[in-house]
Amino acid sequence: MTPKTASLASGTLRYFDAGSGAPMVLLHAFPLGAEQWRPQLLSPPAGWRLVAPDLRGFGGSPLLGPPAAMTIERYADEVFELMTLLGIESAGVTGLSMGGYVALAMLERDPSRISRLVLADTRAAADSDDARAGRDRMIDLVRREGPPRIAAEMLPKLLGSTSAREQPDLALTVERLIESNAPEGIEAALTAMKTRPDRTALLATVACPAVVVCGSDDVVTPPAECERMSRRIPGASFVQIDGAAHLSNLERPEAFTRAMVGGGQA
Ligand code: MLT
Numbered sequence: 217m218t219p220k221t222a223s224l225a226s227g228t229l230r231y232f233d234a235g236s237g238a239p240m241v242l243l244h245a246f247p248l249g250a251e252q253w254r255p256q257l258l259s260p261p262a263g264w265r266l267v268a269p270d271l272r273g274f275g276g277s278p279l280l281g282p283p284a285a286m287t288i289e290r291y292a293d294e295v296f297e298l299m300t301l302l303g304i305e306s307a308g309v310t311g312l313s314m315g316g317y318v319a320l321a322m323l324e325r326d327p328s329r330i331s332r333l334v335l336a337d338t339r340a341a342a343d344s345d346d347a348r349a350g351r352d353r354m355i356d357l358v359r360r361e362g363p364p365r366i367a368a369e370m371l372p373k374l375l376g377s378t379s380a381r382e383q384p385d386l387a388l389t390v391e392r393l394i395e396s397n398a399p400e401g402i403e404a405a406l407t408a409m410k411t412r413p414d415r416t417a418l419l420a421t422v423a424c425p426a427v428v429v430c431g432s433d434d435v436v437t438p439p440a441e442c443e444r445m446s447r448r449i450p451g452a453s454f455v456q457i458d459g460a461a462h463l464s465n466l467e468r469p470e471a472f473t474r475a476m477v478g479g480g481q482a
Contacts, residue, residue: 217257219250219276222269224297230276231269231298235260239307240332240476241295242268243315245374245463246409247366247402248393249275252312255469261477267307269298271318273401286404288412292321296329308332310476312465313437314405320415323422333422333449334476336429337437337462340445342414351410358399358406366402367394376433376461386466419448426452429475431460431467453478 222229232250234257244252250268260266271291273279279286295318299307306329311319316338323330343351357365371387371394379386426449430442439456446454455475460467465476 217251217254221276222298222301224294224301226272226294227278227280229269229272229294229298231267232257233265233267233302234258235265237263237265238331239265239267239299239302239304241299241307241309242266243295243309243311243318244268244271244274245312245337246314246405247274247363247370247397248390249397251275251393252463252466254466256465256473256476259469259473261473264308264477267298267302267304269295271295271315271405273404274397279398279400279404283400283404284407286408288317288321288408289325291318291408292325295322296326299329305329306331308334308477310334310336311338312336313338313462314409317409317412320418321412324415324418327421327423331424332478333424333426334429335426335442335445336472336476337431337434337442337464338445339437339441340414340416340419340448342412343410348410351406355403355406358402362399363395363397363402367391370394373436374462375467376431376459378433378459379461379467382459383467390463390466416448419445420450422449422452425478427455427475427478428452429455429457429464429472431462431464432456432458433461434464436462
């Protein structure tokens with residue numbers, strides 16, 4: 217898995233590019249990075265080209281501005297800019313959790329550039345007041361104690377008990393990914409997430425094939441909530457991934473990839 221670098225107007229963005237065929241953009245969760253998609257990138261489904269960027273401030277994409285200025289829309293615009301640089305007019309877009317927030321912002325900006333929408337372990341609603349207060353607490357934590365403290369806070373919520381039992385190394389992989397991020401990038405994403413608007417009404421406008429995926433043991437965005445979201449999207453299917461929690465693409469890669477590409481048809 218060799219990363220590549222794109223020169224965007226705002227600065228460089230690191231991404232991975234694997235496989236060939238119809239393009240599918242993979243948008244990672246908070247506070248990880250494009251390496252979250254390692255299982256999919258190492259084994260791209262036949263007929264698909266997978267493009268996975270580190271969103272601005274994560275992995276190898278430097279933040280380049282004040283954390284307080286970050287928005288979900290800015291992540292979305294940069295993904296479109298990356299697609300343009302790569303000669304991709306329209307693509308499937310898979311967003312997991314925070315990546316799903318970015319996917320919905322892309323859909324709002326320009327639905328004509330999205331040919332398939334995969335929303336995984338995510339929600340369309342904005343943060344509640346309690347959730348916003350939680351973001352402020354996390355901002356304070358990352359400023360004072362850095363990414364390792366954020367990893368310790370989040371890990372128990374990200375992976376399920378089945379993964380802990382059957383794939384004990386996965387927690388270490390996720391911890392390493394979180395800790396490799398700069399504190400400012402994590403703070404920027406917390407700001408972006410807490411200020412994102414409610415995009416529930418947008419779901420009814422989806423005109424491309426869509427699927428909502430959720431781990432059966434996801435406690436962050438539980439299956440019942442994800443299924444309700446899928447019912448708001450015309451023609452969307454809902455796929456529950458048994459034995460996975462919030463990071464379903466990492467915990468059950470094969471089942472996730474199957475759901476993502478809908479049986480492999482580009
Ligand atoms: C994520 O996995 O991206 C986060 O749980 C999203 C969030 O905190 O809202």
